[in-house]
Amino acid sequence: PEMVIVVLREHKARQDAAKEAAPVWHDDGLVFTTSTGRGIQPRNVNRWWDRVCADAGVHRTRVHDLRHTSATLLFRAGVDLNEIRALLRHTRIATTADIYIDVLEDVRRGTAASMDTILGRLASSTRPAVTECDDGRGDAEVPEG
Template sequence: MIDLDAGTVVIRRKQRRRLVGVDPDTGRKRWELVEDDQLKTRGSKATLALPEMVVVVLREHKARQDAARAAAPVWHDDGLVFTTSTGRGIQPRNVNRWWDRVCADAGVHRTRVHDLRHTSATLLFRAGVDLNEIRALLRHTRIATTADIYIDVLEDVRGGTAASMDTVLGRLASSTRPAVTECDDGQGGAEVSEG
C-alpha cells in the first residue's frame, strides 16, 4: 500500500507466478499471478519512507493511471500501483522485457531488474549512508547479508577510507611530536622553529 501524502510504502504481500496448467492445444504452460502473504523473512514486512522525488513521480503515474481507468472499457481494480492497460497485475517477464529495452535504449549492458537493489545499496553506501540503514531499507534480517552480498565497495570509497585513516594517523602523530611554529624573520619570510 502506498500513502503519497505520508510519503510511505507498506510492504505486506508479494505477487508471484503460479503454474495453473498446460494449454491442451499448444502444450504451453499457463501461469497466473497470485498474491502471497508469505514474504521471505519477518523483516520483509515493513513501512518504508519514499524519497520526495519518487512521490512526485508516483503522483504523475497515478494521474495517468486514473485517466487510463476512465478511458478503459474494462478495468479490473485490484488496487495495484503498476498495472496493464486493463488494471491487471503485470507479468514479471513483461517487466523484464521492458527493462531490457530501457537498457538497450540507454546503450548500457543488460542487467537484471533485481540488480537495481545491489546498485542502490552500493550507491547509498558510497554516499555515506550507515550500513544498518541500508540493511533496513533492503529489509535484511542480518547486517552481514547486506555487507557480504550487496555492497560493492567502489575504488573511490576505498581511497576515501585510506584518506580518512591517513587523517586520523596524522593527528595521532602530530600530538606526539614537538610543536612547530612559524615566526616572521622581518624580511617577509618565515623561519620555522621548534618550540
C-alpha cells in the first residue's frame, strides 16, 4: 500500500542517517535493525510490541496476531482468498482459509443474505405458473397424461 511505502521511505532515511553516524555498522541489507545494523532479536520485538499495546491501553496480543488480523480484514474487504494466500506466502490456500481467516459475524450474515437472494431468484424463476387445474387452493386434481 502507498502509505506503507511512504513510511518505509521515511524509515530508510532515518536508517541511512543512523548508518552514517554509527561508529560500527553491519550492513546485512536488513530493513529493521539494531543501532549497529544487526538483525533485531524476536524477543526484543515482542517486548517493544508489549509496550505499544500497554501505551495504547489495549489487551496484549502477539505480534503474530497481526497476520491474522490483516488476513481477516483483507478477506472482509473482499480481497480474493488466493491473493491473501500469496501475500502471506502460503503454499496452500487451505492454510490461509483454515488458520488465518476468522470469518466475522457480519460477513456470515452477509453470506446468509446473499444465499437468501439467490434462493429467492431461483424460486421465482422456477415456480410454475398457475394452470387451469390449479386454483391456488391446493386441492386441484392433476390430470394424468
